[in-house]
Amino acid sequence: MKTTQIGNAWKGAERCENCAIRHLVLFSDLQKSDFDQIHQPIDDISYKPGSIVYGQSDHMEFVYTIRSGLVKLVQYLPDGNLRIVRILGQGELLGIESLNTQVAEHKAITLDPVQLCRIPHSVITLLQQNSPGIHNALIARWQKMLNMADLWITQLSTGKIRTRVSRLLLLLSKNSLDDTFYMPTREDIGNILGITTESASKVTAEFKRNGWLKLLENNHAQVDENKLEI
Amino acid sequence: MKTTQIGNAWKGAERCENCAIRHLVLFSDLQKSDFDQIHQPIDDISYKPGSIVYGQSDHMEFVYTIRSGLVKLVQYLPDGNLRIVRILGQGELLGIESLNTQVAEHKAITLDPVQLCRIPHSVITLLQQNSPGIHNALIARWQKMLNMADLWITQLSTGKIRTRVSRLLLLLSKNSLDDTFYMPTREDIGNILGITTESASKVTAEFKRNGWLKLLENNHAQVDENKLEI
DNA sequence: CGCGCAATTGAGTTATATCAAATACGGTGG
DNA sequence: CCACCGTATTTGATATAACTCAATTGCGCG
Numbered sequence: 001m002k003t004t005q006i007g008n009a010w011k012g013a014e015r016c017e018n019c020a021i022r023h024l025v026l027f028s029d030l031q032k033s034d035f036d037q038i039h040q041p042i043d044d045i046s047y048k049p050g051s052i053v054y055g056q057s058d059h060m061e062f063v064y065t066i067r068s069g070l071v072k073l074v075q076y077l078p079d080g081n082l083r084i085v086r087i088l089g090q091g092e093l094l095g096i097e098s099l100n101t102q103v104a105e106h107k108a109i110t111l112d113p114v115q116l117c118r119i120p121h122s123v124i125t126l127l128q129q130n131s132p133g134i135h136n137a138l139i140a141r142w143q144k145m146l147n148m149a150d151l152w153i154t155q156l157s158t159g160k161i162r163t164r165v166s167r168l169l170l171l172l173s174k175n176s177l178d179d180t181f182y183m184p185t186r187e188d189i190g191n192i193l194g195i196t197t198e199s200a201s202k203v204t205a206e207f208k209r210n211g212w213l214k215l216l217e218n219n220h221a222q223v224d225e226n227k228l229e230i
Numbered sequence: 231m232k233t234t235q236i237g238n239a240w241k242g243a244e245r246c247e248n249c250a251i252r253h254l255v256l257f258s259d260l261q262k263s264d265f266d267q268i269h270q271p272i273d274d275i276s277y278k279p280g281s282i283v284y285g286q287s288d289h290m291e292f293v294y295t296i297r298s299g300l301v302k303l304v305q306y307l308p309d310g311n312l313r314i315v316r317i318l319g320q321g322e323l324l325g326i327e328s329l330n331t332q333v334a335e336h337k338a339i340t341l342d343p344v345q346l347c348r349i350p351h352s353v354i355t356l357l358q359q360n361s362p363g364i365h366n367a368l369i370a371r372w373q374k375m376l377n378m379a380d381l382w383i384t385q386l387s388t389g390k391i392r393t394r395v396s397r398l399l400l401l402l403s404k405n406s407l408d409d410t411f412y413m414p415t416r417e418d419i420g421n422i423l424g425i426t427t428e429s430a431s432k433v434t435a436e437f438k439r440n441g442w443l444k445l446l447e448n449n450h451a452q453v454d455e456n457k458l459e460i
Numbered sequence: 461c462g463c464g465c466a467a468t469t470g471a472g473t474t475a476t477a478t479c480a481a482a483t484a485c486g487g488t489g490g
Numbered sequence: 491c492c493a494c495c496g497t498a499t500t501t502g503a504t505a506t507a508a509c510t511c512a513a514t515t516g517c518g519c520g
Contacts, residue, residue: 075384078460083384097373100366105377128365135358135365136330142372143327149379150335154305154313157387158424161508186467194388196509201467230308391476416499426477431499 024091029133040120053108060098069114073106165203166228183221254321259363270350283338290328299344303336395433396458413451
């Protein structure tokens with residue numbers, strides 16, 4: 001299942017300092033001297049779509065920065081049902097909650113090809129003691145996660161199905177760099193919105209017939225932002 | 231509306247140090263010397279039920295610790311609809327997001343008689359610079375909020391109405407100190423679960439008929455935890 | 461080219477919303 | 491203390507939305 005290809009592992013964080021997306025990640029505020037403190041290896045790992053990064057209730061010794069790709073966070077209900085509670089993208093942090101509890105609150109599954117940096121908890125702990133800048137970066141991620149959770153409640157769990165699918169597609173579209181975006185499977189759409197796969201399919205098929213939604217290759221899609229109802 | 235009775239205002243934080251619920255609040259880890267840094271007044275304010283502590287998008291210069299009572303956080307949708315995204319109780323922090331953005335993400339309304347400590351942002355900022363212990367306290371609150379948000383998504387926005395009402399009542403019951411709990415209005419239950427007031431009423435009325443839910447005076451209630459389906 | 465999974469579609473059922481009316485309740489003033 | 495008023499809650503009948511189940515089609519991959 002977890003078909004990870006361990007790429008460039010290296011000691012310490014020499015390359016973090018020159019990382020192409022450093023401005024987007026946790027270490028954006030750090031100084032040269034801060035990086036010198038880091039002696040544990042920070043690995044750069046590639047995942048195929050559908051890989052499990054970690055499971056709910058897993059004991060965690062790492063957090064993960066998303067370099068590229070999308071990851072869904074899934075939570076299971078006592079009755080076996082599940083709900084996708086967030087989708088995280090570039091620059092966001094996986095397993096942030098485990099920094100305090102050592103335990104993962106969610107199952108994290110990649111949606112498309114994903115590259116992650118795996119950061120040992122001990123690195124974060126060390127930086128927290130010596131590099132005050134890290135605090136704001138962590139808080140910012142907590143805040144973004146909470147905003148997204150609230151959005152999930154108000155926009156994606158409220159109202160008629162057609163409205164909610166619209167909101168989801170618009171959200172995916174806006175968060176994308178170009179005018180196309182990753183189109184989740186109908187099953188995932190169902191688990192994001194708390195509806196059945198069939199209902200998700202009926203609405204997306206209708207949007208396609210109306211020409212408001214166009215499916216492209218590679219699980220991507222494009223929407224007409226003016227036609228979709230909010 | 232906002233009928234606040236400003237109670238004991240005082241300079242600095244002499245009384246914070248000896249606060250009866252200090253172990254529950256943001257300042258639990260602070261030392262004597264930390265309190266000496268605080269020179270802005272931290273006011274203790276009482277609110278009647280239904281008072282607006284602050285509005286969505288308000289410019290914020292304070293955060294609020296809940297000394298007692300319950301506060302609902304409400305968010306409005308573009309179409310005027312609303313959803314209650316959280317209910318906060320003793321020891322929790324209102325307006326935590328405004329520490330970074332200066333703007334409130336929610337409207338905060340008291341459910342029952344509430345006592346809050348109003349803490350200027352500047353106090354938190356100061357402590358963040360000089361008293362590292364405050365960071366963990368803040369992170370812990372972010373984490374608790376996020377856990378609650380996820381619970382709202384998975385437990386309270388997923389499944390049939392009867393199940394969701396059950397989960398809500400059980401949740402309220404478990405979070406209560408004694409075996410009774412604050413019973414929200416049917417309208418609030420609707421806005422918590424994303425259902426209509428009538429549906430909320432029909433289910434709660436049914437629970438009452440079955441003897442699984444007993445209404446007490448003072449908007450309190452009691453449930454038979456074994457009978458309510460999860 | 462065919463296989464297997466994902467997506468779509470349709471018919472029938474069930475759950476929930478809607479609309480309207482009746483009842484219960486709490487607080488206020490006499 | 492009681493009657494009254496306004497609001498919250500309950501209830502019922504009906505309309506609509508969503509789910510369920512089953513069958514079919516479409517699509518990517520070997």
